[in-house]
Amino acid sequence: MESRPSEHYADVMVLVPKGRLDASAAPELEDAFNALEAHDVKRVVVDLSQSKYISSSCLRVLIVSARRLRERGGDVKLCCMPDAVAKVFEIAGLGAFFDIMATEEGAAQAFGMPQNDAGPSSAPGCH
Amino acid sequence: MGFATVTSEFKLSVSSDMKNLAVIADFVAAVAEKLGLDDDETFALQMAVDEACSNVMEHAYRGRTDGKLSLRVEAVDDEVVITLHDQGEPFDPHSVPRPDISAPLQERHNGGLGLYLMEKLMDSVEWEFDPEQGNTLTMRKRRGKSTV
Numbered sequence: 001m002e003s004r005p006s007e008h009y010a011d012v013m014v015l016v017p018k019g020r021l022d023a024s025a026a027p028e029l030e031d032a033f034n035a036l037e038a039h040d041v042k043r044v045v046v047d048l049s050q051s052k053y054i055s056s057s058c059l060r061v062l063i064v065s066a067r068r069l070r071e072r073g074g075d076v077k078l079c080c081m082p083d084a085v086a087k088v089f090e091i092a093g094l095g096a097f098f099d100i101m102a103t104e105e106g107a108a109q110a111f112g113m114p115q116n117d118a119g120p121s122s123a124p125g126c127h
Numbered sequence: 128m129g130f131a132t133v134t135s136e137f138k139l140s141v142s143s144d145m146k147n148l149a150v151i152a153d154f155v156a157a158v159a160e161k162l163g164l165d166d167d168e169t170f171a172l173q174m175a176v177d178e179a180c181s182n183v184m185e186h187a188y189r190g191r192t193d194g195k196l197s198l199r200v201e202a203v204d205d206e207v208v209i210t211l212h213d214q215g216e217p218f219d220p221h222s223v224p225r226p227d228i229s230a231p232l233q234e235r236h237n238g239g240l241g242l243y244l245m246e247k248l249m250d251s252v253e254w255e256f257d258p259e260q261g262n263t264l265t266m267r268k269r270r271g272k273s274t275v
Contacts, residue, residue, distance in 0.1 A: 022148040023145055023184065024145035057181060057185075088174070091244060091247055092243070
């Protein structure tokens with residue numbers, strides 16, 4: 001699963017899961033969070049633009065990861081959610097518990113970290 | 128008269144490999160199209176079936192990939208009726224607490240979200256266990272009355 005530093009904000013990593021986030025995808029998502037945490041990453045943006053669907057298994061990974069990162073002073077913030085994915089968050093009642101932003105830059109900005117020297121340049125991508 | 132009229136019936140059997148969740152989703156989408164369901168109804172059916180099948184794979188078959196899942200979708204009068212059958216471990220839905228979605232995230236327990244979603248998306252969700260036949264899950268959704 002692709003993970004990369006935020007282009008615009010320091011100390012923020014971006015995860016981009018792809019395809020159907022059903023129960024078969026949950027271990028990979030969990031591994032991606034574990035790998036980031038092993039590198040002491042505390043602030044993670046999950047860009048859901050490439051995800052068509054999310055099941056309770058992957059929601060659980062996001063909840064558990066957010067809870068763990070919050071204990072360490074970090075968080076998980078979400079962005080670029082397709083309508084079908086947004087609907088699942090709404091039905092599951094999770095909309096209030098995650099910061100869900102329209103853009104990756106907005107999600108990274110929500111951590112309140114300093115901007116990189118280059119600062120936001122072009123419009124940040126939801127792919 | 129008290130007879131239910133089955134107008135269409137569609138069946139799929141797959142092994143309990145999680146890779147088959149995508150096959151199941153495609154099957155439900157194709158059936159929904161044939162039944163002329165709208166986007167909300169299709170979404171509800173796909174998600175409820177996905178959660179139900181994941182639950183069977185994870186809990187009834189405990190991750191084994193050689194178990195059998197039999198799925199049947201029927202249009203019965205003004206309802207869509209989904210029947211999912213497996214021969215894994217007995218499943219007791221009462222043993223799984225549902226999440227309190229009004230509770231703060233930090234205080235919620237992690238389990239039960241899948242069952243909560245199934246019950247929220249469908250009009251009725253019922254489990255039966257028979258020592259010889261295994262688990263049978265029946266989910267019903269009335270057509271033209273989308274709640275999501």
